[in-house]
Amino acid sequence: MEFNMRPIGVIHTPFTDKRETPIQPARSQAAGQVEVLEAYADGLADLEGFSHIILLYVFNRAEEYALRVKLFLDDQPRGLFATRYPSRPNPIGLSIVRLVSRRENTLHILGADMLDGTPLLDIKPYVPDFDAHPEAATGWYDHRRADNQDGRTPKDLQPHTPL
Amino acid sequence: MEFNMRPIGVIHTPFTDKRETPIQPARSQAAGQVEVLEAYADGLADLEGFSHIILLYVFNRAEEYALRVKLFLDDQPRGLFATRYPSRPNPIGLSIVRLVSRRENTLHILGADMLDGTPLLDIKPYVPDFDAHPEAATGWYDHRRADNQDGRTPKDLQPHTPL
Numbered sequence: 537m538e539f540n541m542r543p544i545g546v547i548h549t550p551f552t553d554k555r556e557t558p559i560q561p562a563r564s565q566a567a568g569q570v571e572v573l574e575a576y577a578d579g580l581a582d583l584e585g586f587s588h589i590i591l592l593y594v595f596n597r598a599e600e601y602a603l604r605v606k607l608f609l610d611d612q613p614r615g616l617f618a619t620r621y622p623s624r625p626n627p628i629g630l631s632i633v634r635l636v637s638r639r640e641n642t643l644h645i646l647g648a649d650m651l652d653g654t655p656l657l658d659i660k661p662y663v664p665d666f667d668a669h670p671e672a673a674t675g676w677y678d679h680r681r682a683d684n685q686d687g688r689t690p691k692d693l694q695p696h697t698p699l
Numbered sequence: 700m701e702f703n704m705r706p707i708g709v710i711h712t713p714f715t716d717k718r719e720t721p722i723q724p725a726r727s728q729a730a731g732q733v734e735v736l737e738a739y740a741d742g743l744a745d746l747e748g749f750s751h752i753i754l755l756y757v758f759n760r761a762e763e764y765a766l767r768v769k770l771f772l773d774d775q776p777r778g779l780f781a782t783r784y785p786s787r788p789n790p791i792g793l794s795i796v797r798l799v800s801r802r803e804n805t806l807h808i809l810g811a812d813m814l815d816g817t818p819l820l821d822i823k824p825y826v827p828d829f830d831a832h833p834e835a836a837t838g839w840y841d842h843r844r845a846d847n848q849d850g851r852t853p854k855d856l857q858p859h860t861p862l
Binding site: 539541542544579585587592615616618624626658660664672675676677678 | 707
């Protein structure tokens, strides 16, 4: 069974090198532009009222995956699905970003954390009733915070990019 | 440009008919089982500490998409990307569910809102620092709430399933 996905657009960001991508979107204030192909532009109607949107995209520059990965600042390998690491069996990235404005088929966003030229697969509205769980427990991210004696918090840690 | 996605497992839920799926995961208490293929089981390590996980899957029973859709209880068509409607150019579904437990390659979840037999593409840990934006504005969802004189809130509304 196989499902073929075709990009509906491209995401422009200031990041051209994997090592330069920011920590993650909650910290990033980087501006980006989501350029949706003309053929899909009509589907962007009504999006402006949302302050946040969910972008699904392809980690098209990720390397082959491994089922255990050792991340920045962590002391041991973790199960891949317990991380946001980009190399995955289906390398789909997910970022929640601020929607600043729309000009025709271009969305101006804040909080970009993906590489420039990233192929866009889908846009969904962010709805706190479905998507916001501020009290959720975060397993090894928390442990990692506790273990790090330099006082870094999970906000300092990099879920996406290898280091 | 095309990206081929292959399921890494299947999601079992009580829902076999599109019309029976619950309002959405924030309301659903339905139990489900995420059965990950043996080949990927090792990637589930360390997931147990997370109370919530993000499931990405294929809306494999969705019909052909349209760029404007009229949803349940709404009075006018909306841009597709301003909805969570299942028929999309790339029919990828996203649900945030509670992780109850793991037994080997099976995750027991609460808050299932997808159909039984849904092909699983990816599992990501839910991390509030990146993913929780409780104050996000929700555009037409809010307007729709205000407009509905029967007092239904957005929680009563169905983002996924057509009616």
